[in-house]
Amino acid sequence: MIALGEQTRETQTSKLHAFDSLHPTIQLGCFAAILILTMVTIHPIFLALSFVAAFSFCGFARGWKTALATLAWQAPLVLLCAAINPLFSSAGTTTLFHLGSKAVMAESVVFGGCMGLMLAAVILWFCAASAVLTSDKVMAVLGSRLPSIGLMVSMTMRLVPQFVERGRLIEGNLRAVSAAAPQNSQEVVGGRIRLVSTLMGWSMEDSLERADAMKARGWGATKTRTTYKRYQFRRFDAVALALCGVLGALSAVSAWLVCSRWQFYPALGSLAPWWAYLPFALFMFLPLLACISENVRGGNGRNLL
Amino acid sequence: MNALTISDFTFSYPEKDPLFTDVSLTLEEGSFALLVGRTGCGKTTLLRAIKSELAPAGNRCGLIEVFGRNTFTLTTYESASMIGHVAQSAENQIVCDSVWHELAFGLENLGVSQAEMRRRIAEVASFFDIESLMHAPVTSLSGGQKQAVTLASILVMQPKLLLLDEPTAQLDPVAEKNFLHALFRINRELGITVVVATHAPETMRAYAHEAFCITDKRLEPISLDEFDFSDFVFDEQGHGERNHDERGYDEPNHGERNHGERNHGERKKKALAELSENNTALSLHDVFFRYTAHEPWVLRGLDVDIASGSIHAIIGANGSGKSTLLHLIAGILKRGRGQVKNKLSAAQALLPQNPKALFVCDSAYEELQEWQKRCGYTEARLAATLERFGLSAHADQHPYDLSGGQQQKLALAKLLLTNPDLLLLDEPTKGLDATAKCEIAEILLSLRDVGTTIILVTHDLSFVACVADSATMLFDGQATCTEALPDFFAQNIFYRPRVDAFMLRWREHQAPLNKGVHAANRSTTTGATTGATTGATPGKSASEGAHAANRSTTTGNAPTSSISAGDFL
Numbered sequence: 001m002i003a004l005g006e007q008t009r010e011t012q013t014s015k016l017h018a019f020d021s022l023h024p025t026i027q028l029g030c031f032a033a034i035l036i037l038t039m040v041t042i043h044p045i046f047l048a049l050s051f052v053a054a055f056s057f058c059g060f061a062r063g064w065k066t067a068l069a070t071l072a073w074q075a076p077l078v079l080l081c082a083a084i085n086p087l088f089s090s091a092g093t094t095t096l097f098h099l100g101s102k103a104v105m106a107e108s109v110v111f112g113g114c115m116g117l118m119l120a121a122v123i124l125w126f127c128a129a130s131a132v133l134t135s136d137k138v139m140a141v142l143g144s145r146l147p148s149i150g151l152m153v154s155m156t157m158r159l160v161p162q163f164v165e166r167g168r169l170i171e172g173n174l175r176a177v178s179a180a181a182p183q184n185s186q187e188v189v190g191g192r193i194r195l196v197s198t199l200m201g202w203s204m205e206d207s208l209e210r211a212d213a214m215k216a217r218g219w220g221a222t223k224t225r226t227t228y229k230r231y232q233f234r235r236f237d238a239v240a241l242a243l244c245g246v247l248g249a250l251s252a253v254s255a256w257l258v259c260s261r262w263q264f265y266p267a268l269g270s271l272a273p274w275w276a277y278l279p280f281a282l283f284m285f286l287p288l289l290a291c292i293s294e295n296v297r298g299g300n301g302r303n304l305l
Numbered sequence: 306m307n308a309l310t311i312s313d314f315t316f317s318y319p320e321k322d323p324l325f326t327d328v329s330l331t332l333e334e335g336s337f338a339l340l341v342g343r344t345g346c347g348k349t350t351l352l353r354a355i356k357s358e359l360a361p362a363g364n365r366c367g368l369i370e371v372f373g374r375n376t377f378t379l380t381t382y383e384s385a386s387m388i389g390h391v392a393q394s395a396e397n398q399i400v401c402d403s404v405w406h407e408l409a410f411g412l413e414n415l416g417v418s419q420a421e422m423r424r425r426i427a428e429v430a431s432f433f434d435i436e437s438l439m440h441a442p443v444t445s446l447s448g449g450q451k452q453a454v455t456l457a458s459i460l461v462m463q464p465k466l467l468l469l470d471e472p473t474a475q476l477d478p479v480a481e482k483n484f485l486h487a488l489f490r491i492n493r494e495l496g497i498t499v500v501v502a503t504h505a506p507e508t509m510r511a512y513a514h515e516a517f518c519i520t521d522k523r524l525e526p527i528s529l530d531e532f533d534f535s536d537f538v539f540d541e542q543g544h545g546e547r548n549h550d551e552r553g554y555d556e557p558n559h560g561e562r563n564h565g566e567r568n569h570g571e572r573k574k575k576a577l578a579e580l581s582e583n584n585t586a587l588s589l590h591d592v593f594f595r596y597t598a599h600e601p602w603v604l605r606g607l608d609v610d611i612a613s614g615s616i617h618a619i620i621g622a623n624g625s626g627k628s629t630l631l632h633l634i635a636g637i638l639k640r641g642r643g644q645v646k647n648k649l650s651a652a653q654a655l656l657p658q659n660p661k662a663l664f665v666c667d668s669a670y671e672e673l674q675e676w677q678k679r680c681g682y683t684e685a686r687l688a689a690t691l692e693r694f695g696l697s698a699h700a701d702q703h704p705y706d707l708s709g710g711q712q713q714k715l716a717l718a719k720l721l722l723t724n725p726d727l728l729l730l731d732e733p734t735k736g737l738d739a740t741a742k743c744e745i746a747e748i749l750l751s752l753r754d755v756g757t758t759i760i761l762v763t764h765d766l767s768f769v770a771c772v773a774d775s776a777t778m779l780f781d782g783q784a785t786c787t788e789a790l791p792d793f794f795a796q797n798i799f800y801r802p803r804v805d806a807f808m809l810r811w812r813e814h815q816a817p818l819n820k821g822v823h824a825a826n827r828s829t830t831t832g833a834t835t836g837a838t839t840g841a842t843p844g845k846s847a848s849e850g851a852h853a854a855n856r857s858t859t860t861g862n863a864p865t866s867s868i869s870a871g872d873f874l
Contacts, residue, residue, distance in 0.1 A: 136403055136440070151413075157402035161444045170662045176635035176655035179680050179723030198665045205661070205705045206397045213398035215358040217411035217459065218385025226416050228409035228426070 016061060016132055018294035019287070023237040024137035026244060031129040033248045034284060038121050041255045043262050044110065045277055047117045053284035054124035060288055061131040070127065078116035085112025091265040111264045128287070140231050147227045163203060170198050247286065250279040306372060308334040308466050308498035309355065311524075314367030316347070316354060324350055327367070328524040330517060332500065334372075334465075337492045339509055340502040341527075342519035344708050344738050348502035351519070352468045355500075356388050371466055382415060389464035393471040393736070395451035404446075404454055405439045411462045425461045433457045433487065447623065449480025456487060460497075467491065469501045473508070474709075474736035477623050477764040485512055504738035506532040507805050534804040585648075586613035586727060586758040587634060592643035594626075594633060603629045604641070605782035611775075613649070613726075616749060616759045618769040620800075621779035627762040628731055630779065631655070634760065635729050649727035649758060658731045660716035661705070669707065669715050670700040673722060680723045687722065694718045695744070710741030717748065728752065730761040734768050739806040743814060746772045766802035770794060771811045 019027050038050040059067035085108050092105030135157055143150025174180050174191070182188045258276050262269040309332040317323040324347040332338055340348050353359040355369055357376050369376045371388060379387065392398055401407045408429065412422045430436045433453055438446065446454065452472065459467070469488070473481040489512045492499045503509060506516060510532040518527045587610070594604040603626040611617045619627050632638045633645055635655045647653070657663060666672045673687050691697045694714045699707055704715060713733065720728070733749075734742050742765075749759055749772055763769060769776055770790070777787040778800070786793070794801050802808070 136406075151401075154401045154403070154406050158399065158443060161442075162396070165444075166662070169657065169659075172632065172635075172637040173655055173657045173662050176632075176637050176653065176729065177720065177723065178651055178653050178725070179676055183679075194665050198662065201664065201705070202661045206394075209392060209394065209397040210400060212359055213390075213392065214400055214410075215381075216356060216385070216390040217400075217462065218381055218414040221380070221382040221385055221414050222416035224416055225413045226418065226422065227413060228406070228422050229419060230405060 015295065016291060018290040019132045021236075022240055023231050023233050024133070024140045025233070026237055026241050027133055027137060028141050029241070030244050030248075030287065031125065031133065033244070034287075035122060035125050035129075037248075037252060037255060037280070037283070038118060038125060041259055041280075042114055042118065043255070043259050044114055044117075045271065046255055046258070046280055047114055047121060049277065049281050050284050051117055051121040051124065053281075053288065054121050054128055056285075057128045057288045057291075058124050058131075060291060061128055067124075070124065074120040074123070078113060078120055081116025081119070082109050082113035085109065085115065093266045107264050107266070107268055110268060114264075132287070136230075140229070144227060144229060147225060150227065151225075159203075163199065166202060167195065167199055170195055170202075244286070247279060247283045251283040254279050306334050307370075308332050308336065308372060309500070310368075310370040311355075312368045312370075314351075314354070314365070314369060316350060316361075316363055316365045318361065318363045321363075323522060325519060325522045325524065328519075330524055332498060332515075334498055335492070335496045336515060337489075337499045337513045338501070339506050339513045339516040339529075340500060340519070341504065341506050341516060343740065344504065344710060346519040347522075348519060349470050351524075352390070352470050352500065352502050355466075355468060356390050357384055359390060385411065385415060386462050387465055389459035389462065389467045391452075391455055391459060391467070391469040391472050393474050395448065395455045395475070398455050399443050399451060399458075402442055402444075404435065404441050404443060407443065407454055407458050408439075408461055411458060415462065425463070429457050429461045432460075432490075447480070449476055449483055449623075452476060452480070452484055453487065456484070456491075460491065464497065466498045467500070469499070471503055471736070472501065473503070473505070478766075479623065481508060485509055488512065505805070507534055507803075532806075534806070534809060584613055585610045587611040587648065587760070588644070588646045589630075589634070590644040590646075592630075592633065592641060592645060594629060594638065594641035594643075602782055604633075607643070607779075607782065607784050609777050609784045609787055611758065611760060613758045614753065614756045615774040616753050616761070616772055618773035618776040619760065619762045619779060620764070620766065620769060620776060625779040626782060627779055628658075631729055631731055631760065631762045647727070649725075652723075652725050653727040653729065654720035654723055654725035655729040656713075656716055656720060656731060656733060658735065660712045663716045663719060664704040664712075667703055668701050669696055669704055672704055672715060673719055675719070676723055682722050682724075690718050690722060694748070708741075710737045710744070713737060713741070714744065714748075717745070721752070726757060728757055728759045730759065730763075732763055732765075733761055734763060734765045734807075739810050742768060742807045743811055746811060766794075766800070767805050767808045770802040771808060 034050070038047070038054075041047065041050075055067055055071065058070070086104040087099075087102070089108050089111070090103060090105060092107030094106040095103045096106050096109065097104055135153075139150050139153055143153075174195070182191050254276055258272045261272065309330065311328055311330040314328045315323055315326045328351070340351065342348050350361055353361055354365065355371065355376060357379060358381060360377075371379075374383075374387075376384070376388075399407055400410050405426070408426045409422060412425060417425070430439060433456070435450075435453060435457060438450065438454070443451065443454070452475075456472075467488075472488075473484055476484060485508065488499060488501070491497050492512070501509060501513075506513075510529050513529060516527050516529050516532070517524050589607055589609050592604050592607040593602055595602045607626075607630070619630060621627050629638065633641065634647060635653065636647070636650060637655075664672060666675060670687075670691070673690065677687065688697075691700055694717070696707075696711065696715060696718065699711060704712060707715060717733075733745055737745065746768065749761075753759060753774075761769075761773070773790055775787065775789045776793045778785045778793075
């Protein structure tokens with residue numbers, strides 16, 4: 001009846017259907033586990049696997065252009081870490097060359113590179129996770145545990161864009177009045193202060209009206225507010241959670257076993273057989289594989305791998 | 306059962322005279338009532354007094370009962386679930402960031418169970434057909450959608466009485482129709498009693514059962530026919546009369562034609578003549594614009610020339626790019642391709658849609674002082690401007706404490722003190738009542754008479770019909786047509802101004818002036834030193850007019866107001 005015909009942009013990207021049908025707790029849990037595993041396994045192979053998985057998921061979810069753009073500044077970051085670490089730590093046994101009186105050790109370079117790689121992988125994973133975990137999903141998970149925080153965050157999420165938009169509006173409107181144009185740098189600073197002051201006044205004024213609207217809708221009517229739950233935890237979610245849990249635990253155990261036999265100093269340890277890395281690799285690529293298999297099947301979002 | 310009974314209700318703000326005395330009102334269940342009255346007469350106060358959480362502080366006596374219950378003994382819970390309240394600005398009423406959360410907010414407050422909440426939200430979302438918007442962030446909604454969500458978020462609480470305070474004032478005409486239609490369905494299909502306070506009753510007339518007016522501190526019932534202007538026509542002096550000839554309503558441009566030639570004859574032709582003489586203040590040629598590379602073009606190949614010293618209106622539907630065009634002209638938006646030539650950019654001023662965007666000081670007077678040093682206007686001129694805009698009595702008030710019309714006038718006054726040659730107005734009449742609109746119209750005409758070029762973007766077609774010299778309609782990113790005014794609407798069948806309270810008042814106001822100030826007006830026009838308006842020889846252009854039949858009515862002069870142009874020099 002009310003002409004609301006225009007379809008508003010939904011937060012989801014059609015490519016990420018595999019996630020959108022899952023309960024947000026699992027999505028959050030999956031990415032959290034991946035992040036933690038990446039941060040604790042300081043091992044070149046594991047970090048490389050995590051980095052490649054993060055990069056491919058980022059490219060898949062946010063576009064390869066975006067992913068390559070991040071790589072453009074991340075590659076120098078990794079190299080920088082590899083170059084700087086030997087300057088601070090002279091542990092190791094293999095001397096590459098001497099820099100003045102300081103010996104640069106191969107082990108230090110590898111360790112520095114690994115730290116850089118971890119940093120890059122973690123950033124990429126955050127970038128990938130933010131494509132999937134929209135604010136309302138995070139809120140749905142946190143909000144059911146901490147309802148008042150949930151409401152506060154929701155109200156903040158409402159006000160911040162409004163604040164930014166209004167700031168832009170005030171600034172633009174002032175630019176459109178020729179007589180108000182600043183004539184020296186002092187006035188430019190004054191203009192900024194003026195903008196903030198206008199913005200504050202405007203928002204405070206509106207907050208009175210919003211407070212009335214809240215009162216009119218029964219704010220404070222009962223001692224205990226209830227919380228509307230958008231997502232329900234179903235059997236499918238339980239199965240997915242179990243699968244993620246088993247795979248996550250397997251990769252954690254294998255990573256622990258491999259890492260405990262690995263060392264950077266004094267000399268690099270030897271690598272474990274290839275199958276020791278398999279559970280970890282599978283877990284890291286799980287989000288990407290799930291999305292691809294979902295898209296290939298064109299299913300209804302309720303297929304496990 | 307009576308939905309609402311007000312008996313001998315008197316209210317006064319602390320240390321003030323009573324706003325109204327011994328007001329009585331009885332509304333039956335299922336009624337749709339309008340509450341009208343001038344700005345500041347207490348419509349809002351009366352509505353808020355009905356809902357105890359919103360009732361303003363002050364001295365009150367008398368009784369207000371909702372479904373037989375004294376509203377002041379209702380608990381917050383009862384009040385929230387019995388009485389719904391919708392205010393003017395949807396933007397400020399929305400509490401949460403997504404539509405589903407907004408709908409759930411009230412129910413969460415009332416402690417409604419999960420299952421019940423789901424059912425009620427589903428029901429209301431289907432009723433309003435907003436299911437597709439459920440997960441959308443509120444920032445992505447249009448103004449009309451936001452107000453619909455506000456209404457829905459109140460209806461989930463299943464109120465029996467709905468109070469609305471100017472709910473459509475911020476909406477464009479299409480969104481307004483949709484909203485009123487929703488309200489109509491709520492009333493007729495669900496039997497919910499509706500009370501709407503409004504200053505534009507003519508659009509709601511068809512939906513309402515009864516109307517009440519607050520005049521002289523009293524509440525009187527008035528007939529809905531008072532708001533029916535559909536059969537008005539204008540005689541040559543501009544006196545509005547009800548047309549008893551049945552055909553009057555069907556004949557497309559009856560009123561418009563009369564009015565157009567009377568009010569605009571001279572100017573229009575002059576404006577067009579100036580166009581052809583290339584006396585353009587602004588010219589946009591082949592303008593393409595989009596906000597980002599991923600979005601579609603808002604403007605694609607727009608050409609328009611605007612004569613200096615004219616009032617030019619830009620009209621078009623929502624999202625047709627009206628405001629974008631205005632911002633391009635103002636230079637706020639810069640990207641895009643094509644040519645935007647603005648000869649007056651060194652002395653321009655933009656009145657934003659919300660005047661609050663311009664206010665920064667603690668009083669109206671200080672507000673006008675803000676640019677004094679820079680522009681060098683005298684204290685005397687400042688005081689004269691306050692007087693001229695009827696704001697002297699409010700000089701010490703905080704800008705936010707002024708009414709919508711007063712805020713609009715204060716913002717305009719602030720801009721005019723900078724002596725702009727080009728005035729850009731974004732929806733200058735939004736949310737204003739007929740009186741305030743008349744005042745704005747008067748100011749604009751007197752500015753035009755001293756040569757200011759004025760461009761206004763608006764949905765208000767009756768305002769355009771009364772004030773503008775020429776108009777451009779935007780459609781599909783292009784200027785579909787640019788014409789001088791009587792001709793502009795004469796061809797239209799669907800997109801035409803309706804006679805409303807403003808138009809009636811404006812015509813009545815203008816009619817005596819047109820005869821009376823003939824001589825004085827001529828002297829101010831020729832005496833004006835600013836280029837564009839001088840050299841206008843009304844007699845000459847009238848004789849060249851296409852509308853020979855009405856030549857007799859245009860022997861006067863260009864429309865003017867009681868203010869002499871000299872006030873602004």
